[in-house]
C-alpha cells in the first residue's frame with residue numbers, strides 16, 4: 435500500500451477515496467454514488483481512483499477494453515456481496531461456469547423466441563390499463579412507479595412460473611413467502627428486494643471482509659429482507675415444481691434442455707437462477723418505464739410528436755399490437771433516450787484487470803486492479819451526445835447514430851451484457867404506447883422532480899400522477 439506496488443497513485447482521487455472504500459460506501463448510503471463519481475470525473479478527468487484498488491474510466495473506448503468479447507476481464511469480488519451458496523448467471527465469476535449458465539438460457543431470450551411472449555405481455559398490459567382506467571374513473575391519483583412495478587412482477591412471474599403473482603389486480607405487492615421448513619407468510623416484494631440490494635451492494639465494496647461483515651450484519655433488518663426475498667422465490671419455485679401441467683415457460687428450460695434431456699440442476703441452482711430473473715427482470719424495467727413516463731409528460735412537445743406517430747400507426751386501438759408498434763422510429767427513440775438520460779443501472783460494473791495488466795483507454799493499469807466504466811457518465815458523454823443532459827429523442831432520428839452507439843450502452847456490452855434486453859424493449863414499447871395513447875397524466879405539483887434512489891440499480895422514487903382520459907382533438 436505504502437509502496438504503491440500497483441502504480442495507482444498516479445490516478446487522481448476525489449477526497450479520501452484513494453485511501454478508503456468508506457468514500458464510496460457513504461455515497462452509496464446517500465443513494466447517489468453514481469452522481470459523486472460523475473462529479474469526480476468532471477473535475478479530475480477520465481481515469482480516477484474511486485477506492486484504494488478501483489479505477490473508474492469514463493471513456494467509451496474502455497467499454498471495449500474492459501467488457502468487450504475477448505477482453506477477458508472477470509467480474510470482481512464485489513459480486514460476492516449478494517451471492518448465496520449457489521451462483522446464478524449474473525453473479526458467477528468463473529468464465530466456464532458463466533458460459534454454461536448463459537448457454538442454457540440464451541435461446542429463451544433471443545429476439546425470435548421472445549415474439550412468442552407477446553400474449554403474456556399484452557395481456558398484462560390490459561390489466562395495467564384497466565387499473566389506470568379505474569383510477570381515472572374514480573378521480574384518484576395513481577402511484578405510477580408502484581403500478582409499473584406490479585406490472586413487471588406480474589409479467590415476469592408469468593413468463594418464469596406460468597403464474598402471475600397478481601399484484602396489479604390486487605393493487606399491492608404483498609405476496610407469499612415460504613421458509614425451507616415450509617412456513618408460509620406474507621411480505622412486500624419490492625421492499626424486500628430493495629432493502630436486500632442496499633446491504634449487499636455496500637458489503638460487496640469491502641469484499642475481503644465479507645466473512646466477517648456477513649456475521650456482523652446478520653441481525654440487520656435488510657439481511658432479513660434478503661431472506662424474505664429468497665423465500666418468495668422459494669415459495670414460487672416449490673409451487674412450480676408441483677405444477678406438472680405448466681406451460682412452456684422459462685422455468686421449464688431450467689429442467690429440460692432443447693434436446694429434451696434433463697438439465698440436472700440442483701435445487702439451489704434453480705433457486706439462484708429464478709431469483710436473479712425475478713430481480714433483474716423486474717427492478718430495472720420498472721425504472722425504465724417510470725422514467726420514460728416521467729420524461730414524456732415533462733416534455734409536452736415530445737409527447738405530442740409521439741402521439742402523432744402512434745395514432746397514425748394504431749388508429750383507435752387502445753392496446754396496440756406488437757406488430758403495429760415494434761418498428762416505430764420515434765417511439766423507439768423516446769425509449770432509447772430515456773434509458774440514456776435516466777439509466778436504470780448507473781454504477782460502474784466492476785471487473786478485474788487480467789494477468790500482465792492492460793491498456794485501458796490509453797492508460798496502463800496493473801493486473802488485479804478493479805476497474806469499471808461509470809454507466810451514467812458514459813451515457814452523458816459530451817463528445818458522443820450534444821447537450822447530454824437534455825432529453826431529446828430526436829437525436830436518435832436525425833443524429834449520428836454510429837458515434838452515439840459507442841457510448842450508448844445502458845445494457846453493458848460483451849459476454850456479460852444484459853440477457854433480457856429484448857424482453858425489456860418489448861415491455862417498454864408496449865406499455866409506453868398503451869399509456870401515452872389513452873391518458874393525460876399530471877404531476878402533483880407543476881415543478882415536480884422525480885428523484886433517483888440508487889441502491890444497486892437506480893430506482894426512481896414514487897411517481898404520483900393525476901390521470902385523465904386523453905381528449906383527442
Ligand code: HEM
Nearest residue numbers: 523524714715718719722778783845846850852853854858
Ligand atoms: C431496462 C431494463 C434493463 C436494463 C437497463 C438492464 C441492464 C443490465 C446490465 C447493465 C447488466 C450487466 C450487469 C453486470 O455486468 O453486472 C445486465 C445483466 C443482466 N440482466 Fe439486465 N437489464 C434490464 C432488463 C433485464 C430483464 C428484463 C432481464 C430478464 C431476465 C434481465 C436479466 C439480466 C441478467 C440475467 C443479467 C446477467 C447476464 C450475465 O451476466 O450473463 N435484465 N442487465
